[in-house]
Amino acid sequence: MIPHLLIFDPSRSSAEVILKYIEELNYTAEHAIDEHSFWTSLQERRFSILILESTSIPSEGDSFFGKLKQNYPDLLIILTADESIWSNVSQYLNQHRAYDFIPKPVEKGKFKIAVERAFDFFILKQKAETVKEGENVLFRKMIEIFDWKKSLTGKESDNIAGHLIHQMNISLFQGSGIGTLMSIVSVLLSKSKFDESTSTYNINKNLFELIQENYEAARGMIDSMTVSQTIIDDSENVEDFLPPQTLFEITNEEVSDLSEALSLKNQKISVSGLPSGLSNSNLRCNTAKMKNVVRELLINAMKYSKENDTIYIIFFLKENFLELKILNPAYENSDHSVGVTGKHEQLVFEPFYRISSVVDDNYAKYEQFRFGLGLSLVRKIMEQHNANIEIYTIENNIRENKASEVCLTLRFPLKR
Template sequence: MIPHCLILNSQTTNELLPILNEVNFTYLRIQKLDEILHHLKNEKFHFIILPIEDLKDSNSQEILENISKSYPNTLIILVTDSNHWAQTASFLKRHSAYDYIQFPFEDEHVKLTLERSFQYLNTKLKSQFIHEAENHLFKRVIEIFDWKKSLTHKENQNISADIIHQMNISLFQGSGIGTLMSVVSILISKSKFDTENNYYIVQKPILDLLSENYDAAKSMFDSMSISQSVIDDDQTIETTESPIQLLPIFEAESKFLEEALSLKSQKINISQLPNSVTNHKIRFNLEKITYTIREILLNAIKYSKEGDEIFVIFFHRENFLEIKIINPAYQNEDGTIGIPEKYETLIFEPFFRISSVVDDSYAKFEQFRFGLGLTLVKKIMDQHQTNVKIYNIDDNLKNDNTKDVCLTIRFPLFIEEKKNG
């Protein structure tokens, strides 16, 4: 995961930007302190970076306390110097800020502070919503799906009963192997042997059913092969392309998913790429990016309802290209709406499902199964050193207090140096 920062613009924080670019952090700059809460309502940030000299009045203290209370999973980092130690210590003591960076900046100290803060945040998010009774299974699943190990490792022969349960759901419920076995049984029992011509007569409906479920089972094994290839690959993507390569992939995958969209009369609307990104590069592997785009579009389709529209919107913000995939949010089985904050991190974990209902209608379009879809999306994005998050946002178009689910991908942008010819 790549950290995303909200920065209060100043001469001091501007000198921090080259270091953030070097470590591939994405960031968004704002001009006024009172803009922070507005941005936090509409976007997820890991850090808020504030210069201490802009936090002198009582209103500043009130804003920081409001942020700490309302957005406890966003850490406030202060930029300070030797003239402001007392004020900095006061903010830290009151827990209005998590840590500080000293100016003038030392690159390694800045990187160490940010890395330490990010590790703390990740640990907090991991442990926040996992009950003690679930700890053993959670740790086992993480161990099994450590991307530095192959799933063929001997250690994985003792795979837990819960994982077997997930595979059983995917393999034997609905179309696929389970139904294929039933159809073969019917085929054997219902086929009539023609003794005169020495062949079996099979009714067309049985053969059609056999063919349909053979295709479903083959698709399932193909998805297992694709998933295995993604899991086993640990290499960071080094190849680069212009971001304009993304648009035709979204368009092609939307066309491929037309049949899936037709099941509930849905539509995908895709914006244009900003012209300002055309001179930049992103890390880019065509095959893996295609896997990712299909999965996130299909995920939005599955969790939307009749007649819904799904939006794909591109933004150029500071040093990154942001892609938002937005679909309406609906009530879950537990009464929550869309992606509750407590699930925003867990939803990328293996086998995690908000809903226990498996819709077999979309099985033939899926590349990743067994509850691994978003897990493998995150794995691919990590290989691209790109951040992916999913969360609820307010639907500001309808003015009826409804929510949307927003999956956001942030590709760090860079300009390749021209080689001397």
């Protein structure tokens, strides 16, 4: 989706500067010089952002912004004004009538940051709506989609053991780690030369470095197995109740800590704010365990997304539950399914199960859990929090091609 902006500014010269910046950002825009052309443009086109010069605001500012909110609730407004009249425009920011403010003369760097941030927020709002719509459709098909008892009976159950053994083999013996280490040791035993004068074996430098590299990878796998075993053996339920803000802070901390991992594919993560209505509410939360949950889910989303993709994290308040949703683009799998659908919706929580047979070692150093145990351990931790986890694919109605997205939901009951 290419951002389409409307500029409402009676000055052609200042508008031309902004239009140039917009063109350099590869966005599109239109310019309205008076109130009549402004409202006409809004009626005829769909804009995501309005660049509003403060002197263009009619004297009846409250009714002007009220009309905008009523007819174009998704439109984000960025004000431009001389800093000398800051007090006149600050009221609109304080009243949440406008999203942001850029002082004049408009600098390219500040303009770019403000517009990109506004567009991210615009997409987040659209995502929230499309998730609600997609889930409504999904829930109407719930019996068909989530009939897991049926999927575990008859011929289907006979295939699960084979699936798990296959995925276990991939997890443990493909990529760097135990499988490669065993291959290198085999080469070492066959290629090392014995020096009788010193009673030592000599090995090639490159071979030694390969052994060292894969020893570290294998040790990381063993450390991960130790952590995994600790979680598996832990049968205690979480009894600590903390404010929802804690979960929000954990999420943002993990996003920040994974900046290096995001750079592997030039990806980014956009996080919404917490919804209103959470005052005097608490939820079960063990911070150390929840950090592991959020990290695992974000790394999974990165792995199964592609170059330059954006991953969205949206918080919802539904009845007496706080939901954290992670959305990333859905792509076709080797079995021609798209995203996580059908039998995969339950099988992905089974130990060692992977939808893809390709092991991506690039993320190994960021992972706490390894070899296909991630979602199984995440579900175990969520159960300890008396919370729920679901994953499915929904249709994204934001883009014209109606691409699908994987939607993973963590649902926490609230204690008022």
